[in-house]
Amino acid sequence: MIxxxxxxxxxxxxxxxxxxxxxxxxxxxxxxxxxxxKVQSAQDxxxxxxxxxxxxxxxxxxxxxxxxxxxxxxxxxxGTFVAAIxxxxxxxxxxxxxxxxxxxxxxxxxxxN
Numbered sequence: 861m862i863x864x865x866x867x868x869x870x871x872x873x874x875x876x877x878x879x880x881x882x883x884x885x886x887x888x889x890x891x892x893x894x895x896x897x898k899v900q901s902a903q904d905x906x907x908x909x910x911x912x913x914x915x916x917x918x919x920x921x922x923x924x925x926x927x928x929x930x931x932x933x934x935x936x937x938x939g940t941f942v943a944a945i946x947x948x949x950x951x952x953x954x955x956x957x958x959x960x961x962x963x964x965x966x967x968x969x970x971x972x973n
Contacts, residue, residue: 864940864961864962864963865960865961865962865963866962866963866965867930867935867962867963867964867965868964868965868966868967869935869936869937869938869964869965869966869967870932870933870935870936870967871930871935871967872914872929872930872931872932872933872934872935873929873930873931874929874930875927875928875929876927876928876929876930877919877925877926877927878925878926878927878928878945878957878960879923879924879925879926880924880925880926880945880947880955880957881924887922887923887924887925888924888947888955889921889922889924890918890921890922890924890926890947891921891922892921892949892950893918893921893947893948893949894947894948894949895916895917895918895926895945895946895947895948896916896945896946896948897912897914897916897928897943897944897945898943898944898945898946899912899941899942899943899962900941900942900943901939901940901941901942902939902940902941902942902961903939903940910934910935910941912930912931912934913931913932913933913934914928914929914930914931914934915928915929915931916928916945917929926945935962935964937964938964938965938966938967939963939964940961940962940963940964941961941962941963941964942958942959942960942961942962943958943960943961943962944956944957944958944959944960945957945960
């Protein structure tokens with residue numbers, strides 16, 4: 861089971877790391893790929909995708925490692941979100957990793973009123 865990624869509302873500039881593997885647990889070679897992170901609210905699956913302005917970066921293509929760096933405004937609301945990473949190569953090959961859960965915890969101070 862994949863553990864949820866926990867982040868704090870409105871925080872940005874840090875890295876969320878990922879290792880992208882095939883169905884056998886082998887790293888996917890990301891050389892030449894373009895990556896995109898897609899996120900939507902888990903509470904309303906009909907909701908449109910969040911508009912993220914952060915960046916996906918490939919760290920080691922052969923190890924399948926990459927990270928997403930949130931930008932200011934990417935996660936303005938607390939809640940649970942589902943996400944997927946899509947890799948696209950110029951050969952028109954596309955792979956998607958889904959089942960990613962991101963929990964955005966409220967930023968302090970939290971008002972009880």
